[in-house]
Amino acid sequence: MTTRSRILLAVAALSLVLMYVFPIWTISLDAPQYPEGIGMYIEINTITGHKPNDLNNINGLNHYIGMKRIVPESIPELKLMPWLIGGLVVFGLAAALSGKRWMLYTWTVAFLVLAIAGLVDFYLWGYDYGHNLDPTAAIKVPGMAYQPPVIGTKKLLNFTAHSWPALGGWIAFLSLGLGVILSYAEWRRAKRSNHTVAA
Amino acid sequence: MNPTRMKQIGFGLATVVLIAAIGASCAGSQQAGSTDDAASKVYVPPGQHDEFYAFMSGGFSGNLTVHGLPSGRLLKTVPVFSQFPENGYGYTEETRAMLMTSHGFIPWDDAHHPELSQTDGVPDGRWIFINGNNTPRVARIDLSTFETEEIVEIPNSAGNHGSPFITQNTEYLVASTRFSVPVPQRDMSIDEYKGNFKGMLTFIKADTPGEMDIAFQILVPGYNYDLAHAGKGPSHGWMFFTSYNTEEAHTLLEVNASQNDKDFVAAVNWKRAEQCIADGKARQMEAEYYHNHLNEARIAVSEVKRSVTVLEPADCEGLVYFLPTPKSPHGVDVDPSGEYIVAGGKLATVIPVHSFSKMLQAIEDEKFEKVVDGIPVLQYDAVIAGEVENAGLGPLHTEFDGKGYAYTTAFISSEIVKWELGTWQVVDRIPVYYSVGHLMIPGGDSRKPWGKYLVALNKITKDRYLPTGPELAHAAQLIDISGDKMKLLLDFPTMGEPHYAQGIHADLIKPRQVQFYQLQDNKHPYAVKSEAETRVERDGNTVHVYMSTIRTHFSPDNIEGIQVGDEVYFHVTNLEQDWDVPHGFAVIGANNAELLIMPGETRTLKWVPRRAGVFPFYCTDFCSALHQEMQGYIRVSPRGANVPLAYSTGQ
Numbered sequence: 001m002t003t004r005s006r007i008l009l010a011v012a013a014l015s016l017v018l019m020y021v022f023p024i025w026t027i028s029l030d031a032p033q034y035p036e037g038i039g040m041y042i043e044i045n046t047i048t049g050h051k052p053n054d055l056n057n058i059n060g061l062n063h064y065i066g067m068k069r070i071v072p073e074s075i076p077e078l079k080l081m082p083w084l085i086g087g088l089v090v091f092g093l094a095a096a097l098s099g100k101r102w103m104l105y106t107w108t109v110a111f112l113v114l115a116i117a118g119l120v121d122f123y124l125w126g127y128d129y130g131h132n133l134d135p136t137a138a139i140k141v142p143g144m145a146y147q148p149p150v151i152g153t154k155k156l157l158n159f160t161a162h163s164w165p166a167l168g169g170w171i172a173f174l175s176l177g178l179g180v181i182l183s184y185a186e187w188r189r190a191k192r193s194n195h196t197v198a199a
Numbered sequence: 200m201n202p203t204r205m206k207q208i209g210f211g212l213a214t215v216v217l218i219a220a221i222g223a224s225c226a227g228s229q230q231a232g233s234t235d236d237a238a239s240k241v242y243v244p245p246g247q248h249d250e251f252y253a254f255m256s257g258g259f260s261g262n263l264t265v266h267g268l269p270s271g272r273l274l275k276t277v278p279v280f281s282q283f284p285e286n287g288y289g290y291t292e293e294t295r296a297m298l299m300t301s302h303g304f305i306p307w308d309d310a311h312h313p314e315l316s317q318t319d320g321v322p323d324g325r326w327i328f329i330n331g332n333n334t335p336r337v338a339r340i341d342l343s344t345f346e347t348e349e350i351v352e353i354p355n356s357a358g359n360h361g362s363p364f365i366t367q368n369t370e371y372l373v374a375s376t377r378f379s380v381p382v383p384q385r386d387m388s389i390d391e392y393k394g395n396f397k398g399m400l401t402f403i404k405a406d407t408p409g410e411m412d413i414a415f416q417i418l419v420p421g422y423n424y425d426l427a428h429a430g431k432g433p434s435h436g437w438m439f440f441t442s443y444n445t446e447e448a449h450t451l452l453e454v455n456a457s458q459n460d461k462d463f464v465a466a467v468n469w470k471r472a473e474q475c476i477a478d479g480k481a482r483q484m485e486a487e488y489y490h491n492h493l494n495e496a497r498i499a500v501s502e503v504k505r506s507v508t509v510l511e512p513a514d515c516e517g518l519v520y521f522l523p524t525p526k527s528p529h530g531v532d533v534d535p536s537g538e539y540i541v542a543g544g545k546l547a548t549v550i551p552v553h554s555f556s557k558m559l560q561a562i563e564d565e566k567f568e569k570v571v572d573g574i575p576v577l578q579y580d581a582v583i584a585g586e587v588e589n590a591g592l593g594p595l596h597t598e599f600d601g602k603g604y605a606y607t608t609a610f611i612s613s614e615i616v617k618w619e620l621g622t623w624q625v626v627d628r629i630p631v632y633y634s635v636g637h638l639m640i641p642g643g644d645s646r647k648p649w650g651k652y653l654v655a656l657n658k659i660t661k662d663r664y665l666p667t668g669p670e671l672a673h674a675a676q677l678i679d680i681s682g683d684k685m686k687l688l689l690d691f692p693t694m695g696e697p698h699y700a701q702g703i704h705a706d707l708i709k710p711r712q713v714q715f716y717q718l719q720d721n722k723h724p725y726a727v728k729s730e731a732e733t734r735v736e737r738d739g740n741t742v743h744v745y746m747s748t749i750r751t752h753f754s755p756d757n758i759e760g761i762q763v764g765d766e767v768y769f770h771v772t773n774l775e776q777d778w779d780v781p782h783g784f785a786v787i788g789a790n791n792a793e794l795l796i797m798p799g800e801t802r803t804l805k806w807v808p809r810r811a812g813v814f815p816f817y818c819t820d821f822c823s824a825l826h827q828e829m830q831g832y833i834r835v836s837p838r839g840a841n842v843p844l845a846y847s848t849g850q
């Protein structure tokens with residue numbers, strides 16, 4: 001790896017530390033009755049409201065449609081995530097220190113797999129919350145499910161749900177992107193130098 | 200009475216009646232009112248906010264109402280001195296103590312003058328105060344919650360009209376007695392009024408919530424004291440009160456108190472009072488009065504005080520001076536510079552304007568006409584800055600635009616007259632409909648008026664709105680004062696008699712708003728923090744129901760084991776932590792009121808069932824799509840029945 005690649009990899013790995021500080025994802029809900037807005041953040045180890053009582057109020061609203069309460073303490077992924085991200089930081093730094101190309105590739109692939117798994121997991125949670133409704137719920141709309149979008153905007157009865165990466169998520173994407181670019185550049189460089197040797 | 204005098208009075212009355220009649224008939228033909236241009240100036244599009252808050256006294260309703268300007272929309276009624284069944288104020292166990300006085304529980308009053316707290320002579324948006332005129336009291340309303348937080352009773356006072364005017368840093372509010380009475384109160388012949396009945400000027404410490412108290416009182420001659428205003432800027436440290444009935448008459452005052460050519464503005468140097476008290480020149484006087492305020496659990500508690508500090512002018516030289524002021528002065532208003540003291544003499548033909556600096560000079564030069572009960576009367580010519588001529592009939596109150604102009608209401612001629620400070624020339628006049636008392640310019644009695652709008656507070660509304668039987672709403676009229684000519688923009692009805700009002704730019708109030716009370720900070724002894732804590736407990740014949748509300752159910756919603764004649768206390772906690780989600784609570788046969796419980800708050804309703812049966816309770820404030828389902832039952836068994844106490848939700 002070039003010195004530049006190693007520095008950039010170190011930056012990519014270290015920037016993930018910010019995921020402990022900034023929320024990763026945000027889901028906001030618009031409704032006529034909530035001009036001031038209501039929503040929640042997915043953080044590395046918990047889920048919080050945009051405002052102190054938003055999560056409670058969302059749970060309160062969800063009970064009309066029979067959706068399960070969102071209880072951050074009962075979501076195992078939130079316990080796992082700090083360790084996984086921590087592992088990425090440590091391994092990424094180790095790769096940058098050693099300068100070994102295979103470590104860079106491993107880091108990037110692992111990160112990519114984790115990111116995809118994370119999004120799939122997020123989708124599945126959304127599916128579960130949106131579909132497994134209490135049959136005794138007060139409001140039942142035939143054929144209606146309340147699965148929030150993984151990314152983007154979706155209308156759910158009187159609410160419009162917006163789901164987007166938050167600052168921590170954008171940092172993760174940038175870090176991952178940097179890893180992919182570095183891997184590609186290093187792969188190209190390796191191939192070129194192999195060529196040179198062969199020639 | 201001599202016949203000439205009778206004739207004069209007869210003539211005077213006839214003139215008044217004639218003028219009133221002309222006023223009324225002109226209005227009909229003129230069809231004065233808004234134009235299209237005016238409509239656009241008061242139009243606040245849907246979803247947008249008014250520029251100013253207007254706080255209007257509710258007069259005999261005992262409330263304070265909050266309107267937006269320029270739209271005139273009614274935004275809220277804040278109950279202060281009156282029980283208010285709409286939300287249970289004065290009925291609930293948490294608010295009843297707010298209406299306690301030394302005369303017992305008084306669930307009504309006559310609220311006259313709202314007064315915003317000030318910093319540096321400018322309204323700051325923290326609190327608004329208002330007086331109870333009938334049973335002398337002063338209240339503080341917090342402008343982060345728009346709730347009455349505190350009421351202090353004024354002892355040795357009778358008819359708290361000249362109140363609660365404020366000093367420029369909210370150091371003191373004043374309360375001057377309208378009626379002079381025996382001080383201390385005693386059984387005596389009313390014929391012996393003269394010299395025996397006394398007036399009291401009260402200074403109330405106002406700058407600390409929960410600690411309003413009588414700082415000191417000044418015993419003054421037995422006149423009627425009417426209104427007041429504090430000095431500001433150079434005159435800070437002084438308070439000015441109008442008086443009438445310097446004749447000290449006690450019957451048929453309309454004649455007997457209108458004899459003297461001049462009554463007085465009393466100028467009180469309250470900094471001097473502080474000094475005299477520090478020097479030990481005051482005395483303690485026995486006086487029972489109540490101080491009611493919200494404790495940290497937001498429950499009103501009463502504290503009974505037993506004595507007050509009283510100063511007599513004769514014992515404290517330089518404390519009070521009288522400024523002679525023509526013919527039964529009513530309002531007294533201090534201009535933004537603090538130099539001019541304008542007195543509206545309700546029977547006078549000119550508006551006299553006193554000069555503060557000339558007053559100080561006259562005091563120094565001892566230009567006294569005489570001394571009454573230790574109070575020097577200054578020479579009129581030595582203190583007068585000017586007289587505004589042709590300022591309408593029955594000038595009452597003056598406010599200022601901060602641009603060098605004053606606006607005075609003329610009650611008898613139903614008009615507002617604009618005149619210039621310094622030249623004392625009238626520059627404009629506009630008719631109002633009808634019989635205007637106070638007027639209000641947002642900040643118009645402060646050092647920095649927002650001189651854009653003026654609100655005329657009229658006593659009579661005839662023909663201005665759709666008729667509603669013998670009783671018509673009082674009227675407020677919004678007048679544009681941004682240009683050279685005053686322009687009528689809007690009429691809007693008000694609650695009670697909107698005696699006086701205060702206005703403030705909305706930006707000073709909006710950021711202070713409390714959206715809900717933090718549940719974890721709820722210190723009410725009967726609060727529940729979650730449904731898990733809800734329960735019912737019996738203690739002899741008393742039953743405490745620890746109940747919660749949340750959209751859209753009560754917990755518990757089925758209660759059994761109550762007996763006829765039990766004293767049932769429903770302590771209802773609203774568990775919501777969201778803005779604008781109060782819940783109501785009402786139970787059949789309640790002899791008092793309903794509850795309206797703000798998010799995070801606990802309120803208690805006492806209910807004594809009189810017959811056996813199963814009775815519903817329900818939420819009165821439409822809270823969600825399932826509001827109608829928000830209900831429960833309470834089973835009442837005959838006295839001595841063996842139905843066990845039971846409660847549940849959702850079985």
Ligand SMILES: [Cu+2]
Nearest residue numbers: 782818822829
């Ligand atoms: Cu409700």
